[in-house]
Amino acid sequence: MFKFVLVAALVPALALANVNFRACPNRAPTPTSLKVNDCYGDNCVLVARKPLRAQAIGIVSRYNSNTATIKIIARFLGKDVGYRVRPELTNACKGVVGGCPIVAGRTYNFVFVDEVLEVPAVNIPVEIEVSVSGDRGVVLGCVRFDAWIARR
Numbered sequence: 001m002f003k004f005v006l007v008a009a010l011v012p013a014l015a016l017a018n019v020n021f022r023a024c025p026n027r028a029p030t031p032t033s034l035k036v037n038d039c040y041g042d043n044c045v046l047v048a049r050k051p052l053r054a055q056a057i058g059i060v061s062r063y064n065s066n067t068a069t070i071k072i073i074a075r076f077l078g079k080d081v082g083y084r085v086r087p088e089l090t091n092a093c094k095g096v097v098g099g100c101p102i103v104a105g106r107t108y109n110f111v112f113v114d115e116v117l118e119v120p121a122v123n124i125p126v127e128i129e130v131s132v133s134g135d136r137g138v139v140l141g142c143v144r145f146d147a148w149i150a151r152r
Contacts, residue, residue, distance in 0.1 A: 019044050024129060024142035031110075032058030034143055044147040048122045052114040054130070058107055059141040065102040065134025068092035070112065074119065074126040074149070082120040092132045102140055110141070122151045 019039040023030045035055045036044060046052055070092040074083040093100035097109045110132065126149055131142040 019145050021143045021145040024131065024139075024144055026139055026142060028131065028139040028142035029059050029061060030141065030143050031056035034145065036145070036147075039145075039147070042146065044145065045150050046117060046119075046147050047150050047152050048119050049116055049152050052112075052117045054112045056110045056130075056141065056143065059110065059132075060107050061102045061104055061134075061140045063102070063134055063138040063140060064104045065138065065140060066100055067135055068096055068100055068102060068140060069133050070095070071131050071133065073129045075129070076121065076124045076126050081124070081126060083118075102134060119149050122149050124149055 017035060017038055017040040018033050019036045020042050021030065021034045033056075035057070037046065037051075037053055039045070069090050070085055071090070072083060072085055074081045092110065095111045096102065097111070102108060112130070126147055127144055128147055129142065129144045132140045134140045
C-alpha cells in the first residue's frame with residue numbers, strides 16, 4: 001500500500017542515499033538532491049514487493065498551486081511497463097512538507113513511500129520518471145533516474 005509521509009517523521013527512520021538523476025525533457029524544476037532507498041550514484045535496485053522510499057529535496061516551483069498530483073512512469077527500452085500510482089493515492093499534497101498550497105519561488109521537499117512496490121515486470125532495467133503536477137496541469141517538478149527492478 002502507498003503512503004505519503006512527512007519528512008520530519010520519515011527521515012530518522014530511513015537511511016536514504018543520493019541517487020544520480022536527470023531533468024525531464026519538459027524542463028520542469030528538479031530537486032537539489034534525490035534519495036531513493038539505499039540507492040547511490042548510478043546504482044539503484046528496487047525490489048518488487050518491498051518498500052520504496054523516495055525523498056526529493058529542494059524543488060523550487062515556478063507556479064502557485066493549490067493542488068499537487070503525483071505521476072510515476074517506469075520505462076523499459078522507452079516503453080511504459082504499466083506501473084501506476086493508484087488514483088486514491090495520487091494526492092501529492094500529503095507528501096509535501098508543510099502541505100499545499102505550493103507557492104512559486106519557494107523551496108519545498110517531497111516524500112513518497114510505497115510500503116509494497118507492486119510492479120508488472122521484474123528483472124529489467126528501467127528509467128523511472130516522477131512528476132508532480134499542479135492546478136491546470138502545470139508541472140511543479142519532475143525527475144528521471146535509472147533503476148533495476150528485481151524479484152525479491
